[in-house]
Each structure stands twice: as C-alpha cells, then as structure tokens.
Amino acid sequence: MGMPEHLVDMWDEAMTHVFETAEPRNLEFSINTPQGNRSFLLRLAPEFAADNKTVEYLLGVSTDITELKKAEEALLEAEVHKRDFYRKTILAATGGKLEVVEPQDILALQGDLIEKWRIVTAEDYTLTREQAVKLAGSCGLEADLLNGLTACAGEMLSNALKYAGGGEASLYRTDSSILFIVSDTGPGIDSVNVPDIAFVRGYTTAGTGGLGYKLIIACADKTYLATGSGGTIVAVEMRLSKLSPLQGIAHSDLSVGLG
Numbered sequence: 645m646g647m648p649e650h651l652v653d654m655w656d657e658a659m660t661h662v663f664e665t666a667e668p669r670n671l672e673f674s675i676n677t678p679q680g681n682r683s684f685l686l687r688l689a690p691e692f693a694a695d696n697k698t699v700e701y702l703l704g705v706s707t708d709i710t711e712l713k714k715a716e717e718a719l720l721e722a723e724v725h726k727r728d729f730y731r732k733t734i735l736a737a738t739g740g741k742l743e744v745v746e747p748q749d750i751l752a753l754q755g756d757l758i759e760k761w762r763i764v765t766a767e768d769y770t771l772t773r774e775q776a777v778k779l780a781g782s783c784g785l786e787a788d789l790l791n792g793l794t795a796c797a798g799e800m801l802s803n804a805l806k807y808a809g810g811g812e813a814s815l816y817r818t819d820s821s822i823l824f825i826v827s828d829t830g831p832g833i834d835s836v837n838v839p840d841i842a843f844v845r846g847y848t849t850a851g852t853g854g855l856g857y858k859l860i861i862a863c864a865d866k867t868y869l870a871t872g873s874g875g876t877i878v879a880v881e882m883r884l885s886k887l888s889p890l891q892g893i894a895h896s897d898l899s900v901g902l903g
Contacts (some may be wrong), residue, residue, distance in 0.1 A: 663699050664689050742861050747870045750879050755818035764810040773797045776815050780822045789882045792863035799860055800826040822882045829875040844900045848900045
C-alpha cells in the first residue's frame with residue numbers, strides 16, 4: 645500500500661524546502677498502523693557536500709508522538725471544561741451581570757460604531773472617557789447610567805494603560821443599548837484567577853487599591869470579558885430606556901463638537 649496522497653504532498657514540500665533553503669523542516673503526520681492511528685514527528689535536516697554549501701542529501705529522524713498528542717488533547721479538554729465551569733459559576737454568582745466569553749462573542753454584540761479611540765497616554769485616557777460619556781448621553785443614555793459609564797470607562801481604560809501599555813476603545817449603539825469596549829494585547833488574566841474578578845473586591849489584572857472589576861460589574865447592566873494570552877477585551881452594556889434623539893445620524897455628525 646502506497647503513502648496517502650496528502651502525505652506525499654507534505655513530503656515533497658518538506659524536501660523541496662530543505663534542499664532550497666538548507667534549513668531543517670519538521671513534518672507532523674498521522675497514519676493508520678496495526679496498533680491503530682499513530683502520530684509522528686519527522687525532522688528533516690540537510691547534510692552538506694564537501695563545499696559545506698550544497699545540500700547533498702537529507703537526514704530524517706522520526707519520533708512517535710502519539711502519547712504526547714493524547715496528553716496535549718487531554719489538557720486542552722480539561723482547560724475547556726474548567727473555563728466552561730468558571731463561566732457558568734461566574735454568571736450565576738453575579739446574577740447574570742458578568743459573562744466570560746470568547747472575543748468573537750463580543751464582536752457579535754457591537755451594533756453600529758459611534759467612535760473609536762487609541763489609548764497610549766494619560767491624556768488619551770481622559771479624552772476617551774469624556775468623549776465616550778458625552779456621545780453616550782447624546783444617544784439617550786440617562787444621567788445615572790452616564791455616571792456608571794464614567795466609572796466603568798475609567799477602570800477599563802486605567803487597566804489597559806497600566807498592565808498592557810495601552811489599547812483601543814470603541815463605543816457602539818444597538819437598538820436597545822450602548823456598548824463600550826476596551827481591548828488590549830497584554831498578558832491577559834490567567835484562567836485560575838478569572839473567578840476572582842467576580843468574587844474579590846478590588847481585583848484588577850495586577851492588584852490595585854481600587855474597586856476594580858467589582859465596580860464595573862456593579863455599574864454596568866452587563867459586563868462581558870474575553871481574556872487569554874493574546875490580551876483582554878472588556879465590554880460593558882448600558883441599556884437605553886428610550887429611543888435616541890440622534891438615531892440615524894451619521895457617525896461623522898456625532899463627532900462634531902467633541903473636545
């Protein structure tokens with residue numbers, strides 16, 4: 645029985661790479677054996693001719709990594725179950741006010757963009773918070789919720805500056821709410837510490853004397869959190885009690901007069 649076609653293609657591509665670049669190449673593949681499906685890692689390395697430049701032939705070393713792959717899959721499955729448990733526990737413990745989600749879940753909530761900001765300096769922090777609150781008020785968000793948005797925006801922007809060196813903020817309008825989002829590319833919050841967001845007063849990504857996420861959860865109608873090694877996204881939802889007087893006005897018109 646010959647080699648499966650997809651493996652032939654992988655093999656040809658790997659050999660071509662090593663001969664043309666004189667650089668090693670790792671090739672990972674699975675095949676059916678009498679002992680069942682097995683996973684292998686094949687390392688192809690160049691062996692040079694006498695001129696020490698020309699690749700004369702390839703040296704290949706194959707390692708059975710089946711058990712390693714199984715262990716990795718088990719760890720990944722355990723992590724998924726743990727995050728799902730945390731999500732359900734946190735959602736129940738906060739009365740549905742904090743939901744741990746994936747980044748794409750927050751993207752699906754966004755609605756119509758009102759404004760975006762880049763946060764790098766303390767001046768950006770102040771300007772972004774002021775403009776976001778002003779625009780939210782123009783969209784019909786009532787005074788008590790504007791105060792809550794001010795507090796939420798302050799904590800969210802502060803965290804991005806302190807622990808990720810900055811980030812991006814954006815304000816969106818849906819049919820029934822205002823959504824303020826801050827994202828960064830910092831180290832994220834370790835999954836072991838995620839429950840502390842809901843249960844520990846003053847919790848932030850590095851521990852400060854402030855009210856932290858407890859304040860955000862208390863002030864927003866709902867908070868969404870997506871965090872991982874690639875960064876953190878926090879979104880707060882403030883529900884509108886009436887239709888915006890500026891509904892349908894273009895984004896460029898909403899931006900006029902800010903400063």
